[in-house]
Amino acid sequence: xxxxxxxxxxxxxxxxxxxxxxxxxxxxxxxxxxxxxxxxxxxxxxxxxxxxxxxxxxxxxxxxxxxxxxxxxxxxxxxxxxxxxxxxxxxxxxxxxxxxxxxxxxxxxxxxxxxxxxxxxxxxxxxxxxxxxxxxxxxxxxxxxxxxxxxxxxxxxxxxxxxxxxxxxxxxxxxxxxxxxxxxxxxxxxxxxxxxxxxxxxxxxxxxxxxxxxxxxxxxxxxxxx
Amino acid sequence: xxxxxxxxxxxxxxxxxxxxxxxxxxxxxxxxxxxxxxxxxxxxxxxxxxxxxxxxxxxxxxxxxxxxxxxxxxxxxxxxxxxxxxxxxxxxxxxxxxxxxxxxxxxxxxxxxxxxxxxxxxxxxxxxxxxxxxxxxxxxxxxxxxxxxxxxxxxxxxxxxxxxxxxxxxxxxxxxxxxxxxxxxxxxxxxxxxxxxxxxxxxxxxxxxxxxxxxxxxxxxxxxxx
Numbered sequence: 001x002x003x004x005x006x007x008x009x010x011x012x013x014x015x016x017x018x019x020x021x022x023x024x025x026x027x028x029x030x031x032x033x034x035x036x037x038x039x040x041x042x043x044x045x046x047x048x049x050x051x052x053x054x055x056x057x058x059x060x061x062x063x064x065x066x067x068x069x070x071x072x073x074x075x076x077x078x079x080x081x082x083x084x085x086x087x088x089x090x091x092x093x094x095x096x097x098x099x100x101x102x103x104x105x106x107x108x109x110x111x112x113x114x115x116x117x118x119x120x121x122x123x124x125x126x127x128x129x130x131x132x133x134x135x136x137x138x139x140x141x142x143x144x145x146x147x148x149x150x151x152x153x154x155x156x157x158x159x160x161x162x163x164x165x166x167x168x169x170x171x172x173x174x175x176x177x178x179x180x181x182x183x184x185x186x187x188x189x190x191x192x193x194x195x196x197x198x199x200x201x202x203x204x205x206x207x208x209x210x211x212x213x214x215x216x217x218x219x220x221x222x223x224x225x226x
Numbered sequence: 227x228x229x230x231x232x233x234x235x236x237x238x239x240x241x242x243x244x245x246x247x248x249x250x251x252x253x254x255x256x257x258x259x260x261x262x263x264x265x266x267x268x269x270x271x272x273x274x275x276x277x278x279x280x281x282x283x284x285x286x287x288x289x290x291x292x293x294x295x296x297x298x299x300x301x302x303x304x305x306x307x308x309x310x311x312x313x314x315x316x317x318x319x320x321x322x323x324x325x326x327x328x329x330x331x332x333x334x335x336x337x338x339x340x341x342x343x344x345x346x347x348x349x350x351x352x353x354x355x356x357x358x359x360x361x362x363x364x365x366x367x368x369x370x371x372x373x374x375x376x377x378x379x380x381x382x383x384x385x386x387x388x389x390x391x392x393x394x395x396x397x398x399x400x401x402x403x404x405x406x407x408x409x410x411x412x413x414x415x416x417x418x419x420x421x422x423x424x425x426x427x428x429x430x431x432x433x434x435x436x437x438x439x440x441x442x443x444x445x446x447x448x449x450x451x452x
Contacts, residue, residue, distance in 0.1 A: 100337030111326030112294035
């Protein structure tokens with residue numbers, strides 16, 4: 001019997017990660033955060049995905065990250081950048097970086113995993129698209145593992161809660177391929193940074209997603225504006 | 227100009243840590259958490275201490291830690307243990323251990339420190355009394371530093387936010403001595419695990435505190451039951 005806590009944002013990456021965790025474990029707990037993102041569409045997607053995959057428990061936590069963290073994702077006044085090409089945006093840390101985000105989210109996942117006696121934590125971080133996010137890099141995730149081993153009862157007792165990041169080195173098209181293999185309902189996922197009725201098709205997140213489907217010669221089942 | 231974020235629970239240890247941070251920095255930000263502890267007395271103490279020390283900003287964050295973490299501190303039904311002697315309780319991880327607590331709290335501090343451009347984070351962790359808490363050990367704190375350096379923009383840019391734990395190796399009596407030296411208002415601090423009108427004088431936390439004052443031949447200015 002193995003069990004896992006999965007960080008489920010409602011986006012494509014975390015959905016594929018959830019599908020992988022379901023395949024590899026007997027019981028899966030899904031953890032979704034509402035931290036003052038601009039819209040609730042992601043959270044709604046997460047609910048539908050948790051139901052689709054029949055998780056043991058889906059926890060939606062409202063956390064006050066926006067009170068301490070400054071970012072274009074959580075502040076109304078700052079515009080989210082639009083880009084002409086994918087190439088332009090991968091050089092430096094993007095303005096959508098939220099200080100400490102994955103550290104805070106993984107900390108809650110760790111606390112929950114220890115409380116429900118889960119063996120693994122799955123996170124859908126990957127380095128291919130957003131190489132600029134420091135908290136998506138494997139070296140960060142390894143350091144988090146080491147810290148978790150030293151800072152928890154489980155770790156102190158030599159039974160670590162293992163952090164898994166199965167899509168870390170996949171390009172978007174590979175993540176989509178993996179998702180198709182696992183019969184992921186892409187139409188239930190939400191990647192767009194905007195909270196419109198349909199996905200905008202223009203923000204970084206939409207562009208990476210559309211490019212991924214395009215590279216595979218597939219059509220994204222999600223509806224887009226225009 | 228140096229600035230610091232200080233974790234301020236309202237207890238004696240964090241109060242002395244705040245006094246040290248004030249002495250060492252030009253600007254101090256105090257961060258207090260309300261995470262479903264059994265009572266609000268600690269938070270009230272934190273407010274009075276932040277005012278006393280004239281911090282630049284005092285943030286009180288309500289975080290849903292109790293929704294994910296199981297502990298005697300956050301669950302009503304579990305009794306908080308009383309002990310006859312101090313010696314009995316330092317061997318194993320105490321039932322008051324909250325899974326991932328310091329990891330979650332430090333993560334928010336890190337996010338805030340990066341957002342307000344603080345140079346340091348101060349935490350009043352120490353190993354002398356509660357040797358059983360894995361997330362109070364220096365090796366854990368060092369691992370958190372390493373993780374923070376890899377997972378933040380500041381760290382990625384080579385300008386780490388430095389974690390400071392100035393009382394880590396002090397016994398309670400030494401912490402009290404240091405506090406006296408810095409003219410800490412002990413009467414404004416609250417250490418008791420119970421939320422009574424006066425401190426109970428019986429829980430682990432009260433006992434360590436009383437023992438510390440006693441060792442110095444001093445009287446604790448806080449009022450105790452009976």
